[in-house]
Amino acid sequence: MSSLPTSPNSSPGAKPSEQPLPEPPPPAGLDYLIAMIGERALAMVRHIGAITLLFGDVSKWIVRSFYSPKVRIGRPAIVTQIVRIGVRSIGIVSLVSGCVGLILAFQLSPPLDEFGQKDKVANIVGVAVLRELGPLIAAIVLTGFAGASIAAEIGTMVVGEEIEALEAHAMNPVKFLVVPRVVASIVSLTCLSVISNVVAVAAALGIAVLALDISYASFMSNFFDQVKLVDFVTGVSKGAVFGILIAIIACYNGLKVTGGAAGVGQATTGTVVQSVVAVIICDLVFTTIFFALKLV
DSSP, X not given: OOOOOOOTTSOTTOOGGGSOOOOOOOOOTHHHHHHHHHHHHHHHHHHHHHHXXXXXXXXXXXXXXXXXXXXXXXXXXHHHHHHHHTGGGHHHHHHHHHHHHHHHHHHHHHHHHHTTOGGGHHHHHHHHIIIIIHHHHHHHHHIIIIIXXXXXXXXXXXXXXXXXXXXXXXXXXXXXXXXHHHHHHHHHHHHHHHHHHHHHHHHHHHHHHHTSOOOHHHHHXXXXXXXXXXXXXXXXXXXXXXXXXXXXXXXXXXXXXXXXXXXXXXXXXXXXXXXXXXXXXXXHHHHXXXXXXXXX
């Protein structure tokens, strides 16, 4: 007598009532898309909320350090981070900014020359660099150079249970690890924005004099006629805010590392992506505000 055929998901000795139920098909179409978008949106809101809380905690410790002599942030730690984050980034920031200055001069010269205004290269370079490109270049370079390093360093501490050791000794990780890096990033990126401005304009000036037949006097005269102090101040203020964003995002991703070495890698990658996006959005917000206030 032939045996009855069995389903591939059933075991030979199982009764019909004990057969495993088929898995429900995954959601498809519009419902699946809405569910996925909602899940990502909730995750983003949670991340933004956690980053905001971390920023509030950092601000609390910084303010307390000014009003309470008992609260010591750790000035040697801040200096060490400035050297690591800022001083070691000067070379790469200068290289990138110089190349951008050369590119702007070369690209702007031919179309302006068609209108007999080739010497106006200085005007456009001055506005573009001081208002936007100087701090933006410094921030993006610092994101890859220092932001990822901060996330990896703190993430390694989390994996190695060094954060738990600090808490066991009644030492606040935010005070001893996050605050020095945030302060160092603010100072470093502010200074790097100035260096980026100077190098980019100097590179444009050099190539204008040597290759574009624009006199030094004409370049400098047009540059200072176009650029005002408010352009420099708004650009440098953007650099300081970019420094806060990069450091807070890097420290947050480092502190929430889970899963060992793989988690450290994910935190590093996430820091770079999130920092670049945050810097660009913040730059847009600042530019919109300055435009509304007629500062541009």
